[in-house]
Structure formats: structure tokens, C-alpha cells
Amino acid sequence: MKKKKNKKIGDVIGGNKGKSWLYTGTVKNHFFHPRNVLLDERNYQYDGKGIAGNPLCGDMMALWIKVDPKTQKIKDCKWRTYGCASAIAATSMMSVMVTEKGGMSVKKALNLKAQQIIERLGGLPELKFHCSVLGLSALKEAINDYLKSKGAE
Amino acid sequence: MIISKAKGQNSNIFVLKQKVKEAKGVLTLKFLAVKGAIFSFEPGQFILVSFLDNRANGKIRAYSISSCPQDKFLAITVKKIGIFSSALHNLKIGEKIKVNFPQGDFYPQKSMIRQPADLVFLAGGIGIAPFHSIIGNFYLKKSSKKITLFYSNRTKRDIVFFKELNEIARKRSSFKVIYLLTREKSKNKAIQECRRLNAKILKKYLRNLKNKNYFICGPAEFVNDLWRSLKKVGIKEDFIKTEAFH
Numbered sequence: 001m002k003k004k005k006n007k008k009i010g011d012v013i014g015g016n017k018g019k020s021w022l023y024t025g026t027v028k029n030h031f032f033h034p035r036n037v038l039l040d041e042r043n044y045q046y047d048g049k050g051i052a053g054n055p056l057c058g059d060m061m062a063l064w065i066k067v068d069p070k071t072q073k074i075k076d077c078k079w080r081t082y083g084c085a086s087a088i089a090a091t092s093m094m095s096v097m098v099t100e101k102g103g104m105s106v107k108k109a110l111n112l113k114a115q116q117i118i119e120r121l122g123g124l125p126e127l128k129f130h131c132s133v134l135g136l137s138a139l140k141e142a143i144n145d146y147l148k149s150k151g152a153e
Numbered sequence: 154m155i156i157s158k159a160k161g162q163n164s165n166i167f168v169l170k171q172k173v174k175e176a177k178g179v180l181t182l183k184f185l186a187v188k189g190a191i192f193s194f195e196p197g198q199f200i201l202v203s204f205l206d207n208r209a210n211g212k213i214r215a216y217s218i219s220s221c222p223q224d225k226f227l228a229i230t231v232k233k234i235g236i237f238s239s240a241l242h243n244l245k246i247g248e249k250i251k252v253n254f255p256q257g258d259f260y261p262q263k264s265m266i267r268q269p270a271d272l273v274f275l276a277g278g279i280g281i282a283p284f285h286s287i288i289g290n291f292y293l294k295k296s297s298k299k300i301t302l303f304y305s306n307r308t309k310r311d312i313v314f315f316k317e318l319n320e321i322a323r324k325r326s327s328f329k330v331i332y333l334l335t336r337e338k339s340k341n342k343a344i345q346e347c348r349r350l351n352a353k354i355l356k357k358y359l360r361n362l363k364n365k366n367y368f369i370c371g372p373a374e375f376v377n378d379l380w381r382s383l384k385k386v387g388i389k390e391d392f393i394k395t396e397a398f399h
Binding site for chain 1: 258373374376377380381390391393394395397399
């Protein structure tokens with residue numbers, strides 16, 4: 001068989017428009033080796049839980065956080081999704097960002113933006129921007145859930 | 154944007170009362186609740202809209218509220234871009250939609266309003282919708298909070314709320330609006346810049362970029378670019394809020 005010329009083709013050839021794109025090495029790394037995934041939450045003690053997504057199209061995200069009551073910093077962040085490669089990579093990166101360096105404060109995490117996550121991933125195709133919002137929505141839900149339960153105590 | 158709650162509670166049925174043409178392909182739809190009063194919301198928040206029948210394949214879409222809490226109606230301002238927005242444009246007076254309770258934190262918090270830092274709004278195209286609600290609310294409350302709005306559109310015909318924004322700017326010295334066009338040269342005196350919004354332009358009108366609270370809303374590309382520009386000139390994350398349409 002004749003070898004084809006090594007033309008650079010995208011990692012993904014998108015839907016109806018036939019656009020192709022490449023994922024950065026960081027995106028691929030987080031997609032193939034997602035951090036902080038929780039497959040079974042039954043024995044996981046969490047302080048806040050958030051669910052986001054669209055049950056109609058099937059993209060769903062569940063996310064759990066543990067918060068240090070003294071410092072108000074996020075100690076642990078676990079998640080699980082039925083989402084696409086970008087949603088998986090972005091949420092994986094986000095879970096790293098909110099827990100690294102001793103954890104992000106709850107206040108700061110409420111103002112975390114998709115742009116910050118995308119920058120850490122080394123970029124995401126414009127068409128996949130909305131996928132990076134899924135984890136963020138669930139994170140904000142989880143923080144609000146934690147703040148509510150704290151207020152109720 | 155597609156976000157929805159797994160639980161379907163807190164949904165309300167709203168009926169269309171009025172349609173107002175705002176600009177090329179842009180309508181404001183004014184609704185009333187079928188039962189009782191309109192829920193309370195913060196200007197800048199968004200709602201999740203869906204149809205009661207199958208006309209948009211049961212899809213749910215997020216729209217920023219463009220009316221103020223003081224208004225007797227609930228309004229969204231919709232640009233016709235796809236199946237869902239077209240279906241909204243074709244909605245007839247008296248027809249009903251389902252609205253999920255308001256959400257989002259794209260609004261100046263009370264603590265932020267108390268701070269001496271001015272507010273700077275960066276709107277791209279239909280990204281003006283939440284700002285219309287926020288600016289209208291400040292105006293009706295007779296607030297003296299300093300606000301500068303940079304409003305970028307492709308052409309003059311795309312500018313939504315043009316007259317209304319100019320009217321507020323004329324009546325209130327605390328509110329300033331700077332219009333930008335990216336695909337048209339205009340000699341209209343009201344249009345300040347015919348180029349893409351960037352940090353240089355912000356500096357030209359604001360002089361000092363520090364000690365301000367920035368809100369960016371528009372297409373993802375617009376929001377991402379300006380967020381990057383602000384970060385580059387040293388604006389801290391805490392002073393930037395973003396909301397992107399995607």
C-alpha cells in the first residue's frame with residue numbers, strides 16, 4: 001500500500017460544518033487521564049454538591065466539593081460527567097485549579113472563569129467554548145449548596 | 154448556552170404580550186406571568202426558556218433578562234441566529250413559554266456598588282441585553298454610580314437600544330456610552346470608534362484602567378479577547394466578570 005503524505009489532520013472533524021481542529025497536549029492529557037473523577041459517591045463525604053447540564057442532550061455533570069471550614073478553601077473537588085472530550089479535559093483542569101496550592105478560596109472559585117481554565121489548557125477551539133462552562137456551572141452550584149447548608153446550621 | 158436544572162421545579166409559565174423591533178434581526182419580547190407576579194431577580198441575571206410544545210425540539214436556551222426589576226413585565230431581547238431564536242421571533246402575542254427561575258452572578262454586587270471603583274461595561278452585539286437591565290436599574294434608582302459602556306457592533310444598524318442609551322447618557326452625567334463599529338465606517342457623530350475594541354481604546358476614554366470593575370458580555374471570542382487584554386494590562390481577576398454567549 002502506498003503511504004499517504006503525512007498531512008496534518010485535526011484530532012476531531014466537527015459535525016455538519018466539517019471543520020477540523022487539534023487539541024493541545026494538555027487537553028489530551030486531561031482527557032485521557034482525567035484527574036479527580038469520582039465514579040461512586042456513596043461513601044464520599046462532601047460539603048457541597050452541584051449538578052449541571054442538559055438532560056435532553058445528555059451532557060450531564062455532577063460535582064462534589066469538600067471545604068475547610070476554617071480557611072474557607074476548597075480541599076477536594078470530585079466530579080463525574082457524561083460529556084465530551086472538552087468538557088472532561090476542562091473539568092479535570094478546573095478540579096486541579098481549585099485544589100492546588102492549598103486550595104482556592106470559595107469566594108475566588110465563585111468568580112472562576114472559563115477563560116482561566118481554557119488558558120491553562122493551552123486553548124480550546126472556539127466551537128468548544130461552551131463545554132468548558134459545564135464543569136463551572138456545577139462547581140458554582142456545589143459552592144452555593146455548601147454556603148446554603150452552612151447558613152442553615 | 155445550554156444549562157438546566159435536573160429538577161424541573163420553580164418553572165413558570167409566561168405569556169407574550171408585546172414584540173418590539175430593536176435593530177436588524179433583533180426583537181424584544183415582553184412577557185407577563187400567567188399566574189401572579191414576576192419573580193424577583195437581579196438585573197444582569199439570565200433565565201432558561203423553553204416552549205410548551207415541540208417547536209424547538211424541546212430544547213432549552215438561556216437568555217439574559219433585558220428588562221429591569223421595576224418593570225411590570227419580563228423582557229428578553231433576542232437576535233435571530235438559529236432555530237430556537239427564530240421560533241421565539243415567530244411567537245405570537247398570547248402564546249406561552251416556560252421560564253425557569255433567574256440565575257447567574259453577572260451583576261454588580263452591593264459591596265461592589267459601595268466601592269469607589271467605577272463600573273466599566275464591555276458589550277459585544279446582543280451582549281448588551283444584561284447591561285440594558287443593569288443600566289436601566291441604576292437609572293430608575295437615580296444612582297450616581299459612574300458607569301462607562303463600550304458597545305461594539307458590526308454596523309450601525311446592529312446597535313440595539315441606541316436611542317434609549319443616548320437618552321440616559323444625556324440625562325445622567327454619571328453614565329457614558331462609547332459606540333464602536335467593526336465592519337463599517339461611520340461619520341455619525343454618536344459613533345466614537347470604527348475599529349475593534351482593545352485595551353488602547355479603553356485607556357483613551359478611561360485614562361486609568363486600574364481601580365475599576367469590568368463586566369464583559371458578548372460572543373465567546375469577544376469576551377475571551379477582552380479578558381486577555383485586561384489581564385495583559387495587569388487587571389486582577391477579582392475585578393473582571395464575564396458572561397459569554399455560545
